[in-house]
Amino acid sequence: MPSRTIRPADISRLREALNGAVIAPDDAGYDEARRAWNGLIDRRPGVMVRPADVDDVATALRLGREWDVEIALRSGAHSPTGHSSTVGGLVIDMAGMRGVAVDAERRTARVNGGALLGELDVAAQAHGLVCPVGVIGHTGVAGLTLGGGVGRLQRQFGLTIDNLRAVELVTADGRVVRASENEEPDLFWAIRGAGANFGIVTAFEFELQPFAGVLHRGIRIYRGSDAQAVWTAVRDFAPSMPSALTCIMAIGRAEPIDEYPESIAGQPIVVVGYSHCGNAADVERDTAALRAGPKPVVVNEASLPYLDVQTAHDLAMGFGHRSIIESAYANDVAPSAIDALLDHAATAPDGASFSITVQGGAIARVADDAMAYTGRDAAFDLSADGSWDDPSLDTANSVWIDRALEIVAPDLTIGRYVNGCTRDGAEQVRAIYGDAKLARLQALKRTWDPDNVFRRNFNIEPQS
Numbered sequence: 090m091p092s093r094t095i096r097p098a099d100i101s102r103l104r105e106a107l108n109g110a111v112i113a114p115d116d117a118g119y120d121e122a123r124r125a126w127n128g129l130i131d132r133r134p135g136v137m138v139r140p141a142d143v144d145d146v147a148t149a150l151r152l153g154r155e156w157d158v159e160i161a162l163r164s165g166a167h168s169p170t171g172h173s174s175t176v177g178g179l180v181i182d183m184a185g186m187r188g189v190a191v192d193a194e195r196r197t198a199r200v201n202g203g204a205l206l207g208e209l210d211v212a213a214q215a216h217g218l219v220c221p222v223g224v225i226g227h228t229g230v231a232g233l234t235l236g237g238g239v240g241r242l243q244r245q246f247g248l249t250i251d252n253l254r255a256v257e258l259v260t261a262d263g264r265v266v267r268a269s270e271n272e273e274p275d276l277f278w279a280i281r282g283a284g285a286n287f288g289i290v291t292a293f294e295f296e297l298q299p300f301a302g303v304l305h306r307g308i309r310i311y312r313g314s315d316a317q318a319v320w321t322a323v324r325d326f327a328p329s330m331p332s333a334l335t336c337i338m339a340i341g342r343a344e345p346i347d348e349y350p351e352s353i354a355g356q357p358i359v360v361v362g363y364s365h366c367g368n369a370a371d372v373e374r375d376t377a378a379l380r381a382g383p384k385p386v387v388v389n390e391a392s393l394p395y396l397d398v399q400t401a402h403d404l405a406m407g408f409g410h411r412s413i414i415e416s417a418y419a420n421d422v423a424p425s426a427i428d429a430l431l432d433h434a435a436t437a438p439d440g441a442s443f444s445i446t447v448q449g450g451a452i453a454r455v456a457d458d459a460m461a462y463t464g465r466d467a468a469f470d471l472s473a474d475g476s477w478d479d480p481s482l483d484t485a486n487s488v489w490i491d492r493a494l495e496i497v498a499p500d501l502t503i504g505r506y507v508n509g510c511t512r513d514g515a516e517q518v519r520a521i522y523g524d525a526k527l528a529r530l531q532a533l534k535r536t537w538d539p540d541n542v543f544r545r546n547f548n549i550e551p552q553s
């Protein structure tokens with residue numbers, strides 16, 4: 090553990106040494122700068138630095154290590170656990186190193202370590218290209234990619250890490266290292282799924298995919314009493330679902346009530362959402378199985394520009410809401426669990442729900458042992474989520490999420506998506522990677538970060 094916190098002399102030293110900004114607790118912008126996405130997180134770092142370049146990153150890291158203070162890395166600050174901050178230590182905030190450069194001819198993008206998803210989406214689409222990333226524009230490319238990267242295009246184009254060709258990072262010993270399939274391949278294996286543990290990534294190189302930039306989307310809202318029939322339709326369709334189609338089924342409550350028809354307002358409901366990234370002419374055929382079965386109470390279908398969809402929820406999912414998200418993989422969900430989840434939804438705090446996302450497609454075409462990321466063979470990603478603003482509802486949300494996970498516990502298979510977890514600890518880390526990958530990661534951690542400098546993350550402890 091670190092032996093001390095940041096002192097005034099350290100702040101002066103950082104101001105002398107760095108080209109980028111240094112933000113101390115007395116500075117006017119400190120409270121804004123330290124704000125985490127999750128309103129549950131309120132940590133006061135000893136100092137925050139915003140490196141202007143790779144040298145600044147290496148200098149800040151060297152000084153932080155010399156002083157033996159805790160070091161946290163921050164890009165988009167979306168870690169629901171608050172890993173991108175520290176109490177009293179040093180935050181290396183990559184917000185001073187944003188920016189994306191696209192090489193349209195080679196179909197690649199070079200993305201700086203502090204860039205946000207929206208920058209990459211806009212830069213790639215300017216050339217009719219895309220990198221499959223997440224669904225909210227202000228998420229950091231770094232945290233999302235280093236964990237895996239799921240979103241609306243992954244069944245067609247693979248996880249974000251499947252499109253990652255190389256990274257440049259500053260390692261714990263201060264070296265600038267490039268990792269790819271041919272350069273430090275073991276490190277590159279670890280970075281794709283457990284990347285926050287192995288260094289400070291200053292640049293990513295992605296392969297881009299041609300994409301016309303239109304999503305055909307649908308939302309179908311059903312009465313809770315139709316849950317079994319809707320689940321049967323989704324489950325039976327999942328193995329043969331076209332790769333162009335992404336599908337999620339959620340069980341929750343129709344709240345706020347003024348946004349739903351009277352017949353379901355306030356009641357448990359089932360929602361099926363889909364996105365189709367292929368030709369408009371194929372959508373009806375490709376979604377026919379989702380449209381068979383019970384009659385929905387609400388149907389919304391539209392074809393929209395990809396860039397509009399990618400930012401549509403940026404405001405609603407803005408900084409400051411309180412949030413817990415806990416996800417896990419499964420190959421099936423028992424009908425009794427669907428019934429129990431529906432009963433549980435009746436008691437859901439406003440903003441809490443349970444979702445089942447269909448995996449497969451291009452995600453499953455890469456071997457599970459190809460990267461540290463674990464779980465791509467599972468048929469479904471399950472997730473219990475809560476989002477609320479009133480602190481008096483903290484316990485209710487937490488308890489509701491735990492119970493939802495208990496309901497599906499018998500169905501769970503190996504692995505959890507590291508970016509879909511909030512609760513921390515050694516047990517969670519083992520559940521994320523499974524025993525075999527965790528052992529390999531611990532050995533690699535010993536090679537690349539034996540002193541566990543990078544520990545503000547779902548931490549891989551170096552092999553002893």
Ligand SMILES: Cc1cc2nc3c(=O)[nH]c(=O)nc-3n(C[C@H](O)[C@H](O)[C@H](O)COP(=O)(O)OP(=O)(O)OC[C@H]3O[C@@H](n4cnc5c(N)ncnc54)[C@H](O)[C@@H]3O)c2cc1C
Nearest residue numbers: 163164165166167168172173223224229231232233239290
């Ligand atoms: C509103 C919202 C929407 C989301 N949507 C999706 C989604 O669609 N798909 C998906 O896959 N995930 C999604 N996530 C989860 C998201 O991918 C993770 O929370 C991710 O870690 C966020 O990355 P960040 O850079 O914003 O976060 P940060 O909090 O800045 O960092 C997260 C982790 O990455 C480490 N880190 C940050 N920068 C670097 C760096 N340059 N080098 C090395 N390590 C670094 C930090 O130490 C920390 O452990 C979402 C999260 C939120 C809050």
